[in-house]
Each structure stands twice: as structure tokens, then as C-alpha cells.
Amino acid sequence: MAALSPFLSPPHLNPSSPRQRPMVLSLTAPRSSSLAPMSAQKRRKPSSKRPSKPTKAVSASSPLRVTTEPIPPTTSLPPKKVLVPIGFGTEEMEAVIIVDVLRRAGADVTVASVEPEQEIKASGGTRLVANTSISACCDDIFDLVALPGGMPGSVRLRDCEILRRITSKQAEEKRLYSAICAAPAVTLLPWGLLKKKKMTCHPAFSDKLPTFWAVKSNIQVSGELTTSRGPGTSFEFAITLVEQLFGEFVAKAVAESLLMNTANENPTKEEFNEVEWIVDHTPHVLIPVANGSEEIEVVTIADILRRAKVDVVIASVEKSVRVLTSQGTKIVADKLIGSAAESIYDLIILPGGIMGSERLQKSRVLKKLLKEQESAGRIYGASSSSPAVLHRQGLLKDKRATAHPSIVNGLTNEAVDGARVIIDGKLITSWGLATTIDFALAIVSKLFGHPRARSVAEGLVFEYTKS
DSSP states (O other): OOOOOSOOOOOOOOOOOOOOOSOEEEOOOOOOTTSOOHHHHTTOOOSSOOOOOOOEEEOTTSOOOOOOSOOOOOTTSOOOEEEEEEOTTOOHHHHHHHHHHHHHTTOEEEEEESSSSSEEEOTTSOEEEOSEEGGGGTTOOOSEEEEOOOTTHHHHHHTOHHHHHHHHHHHHTTOEEEEETTHIIIIITTTTOOTTOOBOOOGGGGGGSOTTTBOOOSEEEETTEEEEOOGGGHHHHHHHHHHHHHOHHHHHHHHHHTTHHHHTTSOSEEEESOOOOOOSSSOEEEEEEOTTOOHHHHHHHHHHHHHTTOEEEEEEOSSSSEEEOTTSOEEEOSEEHHHHTTSOOSEEEEOOOHHHHHHHHTOHHHHHHHHHHHHTTOEEEEETTTHHHHHHTTTTTTOOBOOOTTTGGGTOTTBOOSSSEEEETTEEEEOOGGGHHHHHHHHHHHHHOHHHHHHHHHHHTOOOOOO
């Protein structure tokens, strides 16, 4: 049986009218026939009680063996309800990856702002828009409460009395709760929700944890509590939560759709026709987005490049700056592509997503930008399904490239189906999703060298390798 595709059909697209604003993500759940109306879900008890499990540490070196069997239909069961709170300074990679992965598994995810407003500025400068306020969640019962980290986001979560009451009740009633990055030490510890629990967190905050109970594993499960270390462990963290909510079978299937299993088994990158990417100024990078683009790729690439001090512009190829991504996240780009085309970019990177790639391909302005980029000898690249856009324009001719495994063999005679990231001269391509961090760090390494890439990786709590 064929492997599951990571490109799920996006919900109905209805972007709003154009409005020039900073980049904004609206984390509203996509419409689904399996989701009951919100009014019917009020005060709903969790669909099942979770049996007590022994404390265990999950090793990052243990590869996920993923089945290719389809996920069994679950439409007859009530959806698992998940709360993901956000505040000023929340880490955007963690929030988006948690929401995206849980939605892929079928969870009904509510993103709630702990601020007076629903739009918040995340730690890396991305603006997220919650689909409700935390006060609207007081009477709901959740199967899982998942706290993203980031600073000062973890402090903002800690100082929210409503969220404290919700999470404390979650722990008292033996339902799942979790935290990543700074949130275990900064948020849960002052609330008294780490007592007699093994726990982990970001290395920068580990000295705040009780020494006897602190561990250094990427993922730590202790009864109803799950903790993790940082943006670089977000995929593992989210899959662990999927397993607790839906079981091992669904977790393995979702991990396969994210390419997590194969990413662990292949070399990080291969490089051909090696040349230096010389930039004598702050690199200027364009990330075009469209309806159906993969939000994990857009947010992760932008976040990591900004950590490395790169000037990143997100540009919409749609008529509106507002686009709806593959898993229902709304992104308000920095600019429309026409306005962005007035500048010259050191690097243009296309995020993936089947529908998004098709819509990128239709943009005449983007086609012109890419042709000019190649003829001027500047850098360009693509991830996941978007190398197909470059292929259709003849920009992969005589080049080594890779893409999502489902399409890589149809791209070029020089396709490389092996390493997660392929660099050929001034072209860079990658599989997508679970390899997006490798992809972004490879760009940082080429622009600034291995020391800066390694430094960024350490902040992410991600293992960086040169090859």
C-alpha cells in the first residue's frame, strides 16, 4: 500500500480583502464534517478516561517505525478537544507545529489568547491570531492542554489566572496536560503542577527545575504530564501527544505523513558543484505564500532565518495579503508579491503544499522573479512539492535536486532521492515538513558558516550536523 501523503486537502478557501499589515497567523481550526458545532461541545466530558501510565523518558535517538496502513475512520467518535493557549512572546514554531500535527491526527484544537486581544506578536516577530479568548474556555473540558514556550510568552501564560485554573483542574482530574521549552519551568512550576513528576525543559531554564526530578531527555512523560525541550523537539512532542490521545497506530501514521521516520534514517544533506554564497550585507530573503501553502514550512523557515539575523519578507501571490494554509492557519503576509517584486533578493525560497505549489506556479510576477534570480546568478530553492514549480520553469535543468518522495522521481534526470537537503551550486531543495529545520539550518550555514548554524540549532535544541 502506498505511503500516506503529507499534503491533506485544505478546507474551503475564503481569504478576506487586501490589507497591508505585518505577518499574521490566525490559528482557527479548519472546517471538518467530523467536528461537532462548538455549542454542542460545551461542557463535554473527555471521550474516554486515560489509563494511568508509568513514568517514561522518550529517547530522541529511537526512530519511529511507521506503518503504511491508513488511519481507521473515527468519524463516529467525538473529537478529542485540545487547548493551546498563546500570549505575547509565545514561540511560534512550537505553537504552529503543535496545532498542525494535532489537527492532522483529527483533534479539535482551540487556540486561545491570554491577552485582552486575540492578535499577539510571537517571540520571533510573527503575529498569531487566536480563534477565541481564554475566558471563553472556562466551562469547556479538554482532553489535553498543551502549553507552547517562548519568552516572555511563558510568563504571560503563567500570569493568566484563568489558564492557571483550567490547567490545575486538568491535573486534578487526571486529564492530559503538557508544556514545552520554557513553559515547564516558568509556567507549570510556579503553579505547583510539577510535584512528584519527572520533567524536562529548555536547557536555559533547567536550573529552575527541582534537581531530583529534572531529566535531560527531549521528551518526558510522567503520568498525565508531558514535557519537552524546545522548538527543535516540537515534532517529537506533538507526536507523543497524538499517541496519548489517539494511540500508537494513529501516531505512527501521522509521523509517516510528516516524513519523520525516513528523516531519521537519511543523511542531512549532500552538496554538488559547491560554490560560496557570498553576501556582503544582511541577507534579504523572499518567501512567497499562497492559499494551501504548508504553514509548518513557512513559519519554521522564517523563524530560523530571523534567528540568524536574516531579513525575511513573506509575500502573498494571491489578490489579498491574507492566505489560508494547508491545515487551516490564516497567514497575513508582509506584502503582496507585486510590491515585493520591487526589491532584489539574495534568496527566494518556495514553501511546499500541493495546492500552494500549484497557486505559486500561476503567479506571473513570481515566475519573472525566479527567472531573474536564476539569470543573475542569485540563490533560489524550494521544499516539499514546490521543486515542481522550479522544474516547470526549467530551473532544475542539469541540476541535482530533491523533493517530497512522492514526486521526486518526476522532477529531473538528476533527482537525488536520499539526503534530506540537496544543494547544487546556488540551488537548494528539501523534502519538507520534518526536514524543514534541516533545510533552514543548511541555508544559514551557507550564508554565514557552520558556527552560526550550530549556534541557532543549540537555541532550538536541535542536533546540527555539517553533513
